[in-house]
Amino acid sequence: MPPPAPPGPVIAITGLRVLVVPASSGSAPSCAVGEQLLRPMAGTKWDLDFNTGAGGDYTYVCVERKAADSPISALLGFHTPSAAEPFGDCPANYAKVLGNSSAIGANDLNHGSLNQGAMFLCYQRGGAPIYNLAGLAGGGTAVSAAGCRLPGWEAITGPPAYPGVFNFDPAGVGLILCADRSAAAASAMRDLRDPPAHLA
Known part of the structure; x- marks a missing residue:
């Protein structure tokens, strides 16, 4: 019997989308076909919700990889x-990650929580691609956490006007996002065969 074929090349992240699930629905998060929920770093605990501990609706990020698209x-x-000013712009040459609908606030990662204002992810294309993205909960101290713990991973920062590691859940448990450009670090992210803790 011939040996199994080697794995194909790792495809960089080409799309992101915010998924809002009303807290009253009790529904499990479900990304569109071809997308996967953003996962936590291996060895860490996070229920995937950007508002963990801060109330509001459950908000998640779905990740897409398409070989034909620009990373x-x-x-x-x-x-x-x-939150009354949801139309602030990302810095020049960046665009907002959109939501799972066209409704106002569908891409707001705060969405009714105690976190300040409306919060967005901004993205850019044209440089070295990002292959993996993972969440790292910080127990309320994410902005002072010692980076993303693994060589080659980098913490997502705020815009030039607010430099430094960006805390995506300051009123809750604290959350930073970690990006990897090595194309070889999927094992650093926790498997998600089980549902988030609040829906288990």
Whole structure:
């Protein structure tokens, strides 16, 4: 019997989408066909919700990889001064990650939580691709966490006006996002065969 074929090349991340699940629905998060939920770093605990401990609706991020599409090369966290101002723009040459519907606020990672303002992910294409993206909960101290713990991984920062590691859940458990450009670190992300803890 011939040996199994070697695995194919790792495809970089080409798309991201915010998925909002109303807290009242009790529904499990379900990304579109061809997308996967953003996962936590291996060896860490996080239920995938960007509002963990901060109330509001459950918000997740779905990750897409398409070999024919241009990869995402940079990400920034961004928030407006208040939830009443959801139309603030990402920095120049960046675009907002969209939501799972066209409704106002569908791409707001705060979505009714105690976190300040409306919060978005901003992306850019055209540079070295990002192959993997994972969440690292920080117990309320994510912005002062010692990076993303693994060589080759980098923490997502805020815009130039607010430099430093961006905390995506400051009113909750604290959350940073870690990006990998090595194309060989999928094992650093936790398997997601089980549902998030609050839906288990």
